[in-house]
Amino acid sequence: MEDSPVAGSPVPQVDTSRPHSARMYDYFLGGKNHFAADREMAAKVLASTPMARTSARENRAFLGRAVRYLAAEAGIRQFLDIGTGLPTANNTHEVAQAVAPSSRVVYVDNDPLVLAHARALLTSSPEGRTAYIHADLRDPAAILNDPVTRDVLDFTQPVALMLIAILHMIPDEEKPAEIIATLLDALPPGSYIVASHITGEHNEGAAAAEGRFQEASLKAQWRNSDVFARLAFSDLDLVPPGVVLTSEWRNDEPGPRPTAADVSAYGGVARKP
Numbered sequence: 001m002e003d004s005p006v007a008g009s010p011v012p013q014v015d016t017s018r019p020h021s022a023r024m025y026d027y028f029l030g031g032k033n034h035f036a037a038d039r040e041m042a043a044k045v046l047a048s049t050p051m052a053r054t055s056a057r058e059n060r061a062f063l064g065r066a067v068r069y070l071a072a073e074a075g076i077r078q079f080l081d082i083g084t085g086l087p088t089a090n091n092t093h094e095v096a097q098a099v100a101p102s103s104r105v106v107y108v109d110n111d112p113l114v115l116a117h118a119r120a121l122l123t124s125s126p127e128g129r130t131a132y133i134h135a136d137l138r139d140p141a142a143i144l145n146d147p148v149t150r151d152v153l154d155f156t157q158p159v160a161l162m163l164i165a166i167l168h169m170i171p172d173e174e175k176p177a178e179i180i181a182t183l184l185d186a187l188p189p190g191s192y193i194v195a196s197h198i199t200g201e202h203n204e205g206a207a208a209a210e211g212r213f214q215e216a217s218l219k220a221q222w223r224n225s226d227v228f229a230r231l232a233f234s235d236l237d238l239v240p241p242g243v244v245l246t247s248e249w250r251n252d253e254p255g256p257r258p259t260a261a262d263v264s265a266y267g268g269v270a271r272k273p
């Protein structure tokens with residue numbers, strides 16, 4: 001088993017007094033890594049949008065299907081997963097290495113609690129590699145130039161850039177389009193981007209949650225499908241079925257699907273020509 005060390009920077013403090021998106025998402029998924037402030041804020045969100053749990057579960061299932069598609073059908077062996085979240089079921093390296101054990105994954109998150117749990121993300125198949133860096137999506141150059149990123153990923157070969165359930169935390173004034181362009185410019189043709197995004201289009205409660213996040217000083221900007229598609233996938237070749245509800249993206253599972261109101265998130269995958 002080959003592990004990469006967590007980047008050697010000092011471990012930042014976990015601020016448990018304020019809610020954090022990673023811990024709230026973990027709460028919605030039924031995990032155990034959250035504090036009172038996260039639970040309080042999550043309870044407020046659930047009061048108006050009880051579907052938040054369904055939305056989180058569908059997002060996670062989308063992540064699994066997208067990574068499986070990339071590894072099994074698109075032949076991708078390298079993943080840059082920004083906004084990793086706390087370790088849970090079907091982490092990116094587990095899904096990718098189940099298909100192709102030689103897959104390499106660099107995880108990136110800015111939550112100190114994710115950093116504290118990073119060791120759980122650093123188990124790799126012997127043939128592949130996983131690494132974690134504590135960094136911020138809003139500083140894409142730092143992510144690209146980090147020695148760990150450079151060591152684990154070969155930028156002459158295709159890479160899948162994963163921005164799953166993170167872009168709705170980058171409001172327009174933080175220039176998400178420029179951030180994505182910087183990241184994609186560094187990747188060779190044949191690379192992919194995978195992204196998912198909360199929308200308020202189908203559910204008034206979900207739309208109102210944006211304001212609740214902002215009141216709690218959490219960054220939030222929900223986007224509709226057109227705006228999300230333009231932001232994440234402009235000038236790229238969208239993989240069918242395009243930008244759809246996360247629950248609908250290449251989902252072959254039989255049985256009833258949650259409603260658009262309950263999912264309230266879009267996902268898509270596109271290839272850099």
Ligand SMILES: C[S@@+](CC[C@H](N)C(=O)[O-])C[C@H]1O[C@@H](n2cnc3c(N)ncnc32)[C@H](O)[C@@H]1O
Nearest residue numbers: 022025083084085109110111136137164165166
């Ligand atoms: C909702 S979770 C999504 C986790 C995982 N991608 C998934 O979809 O299952 C969002 C993650 O993005 C991280 N995050 C939010 N803003 C970030 C930023 N500016 N830079 C790096 N990570 C960020 C949070 O700490 C959290 O772990």
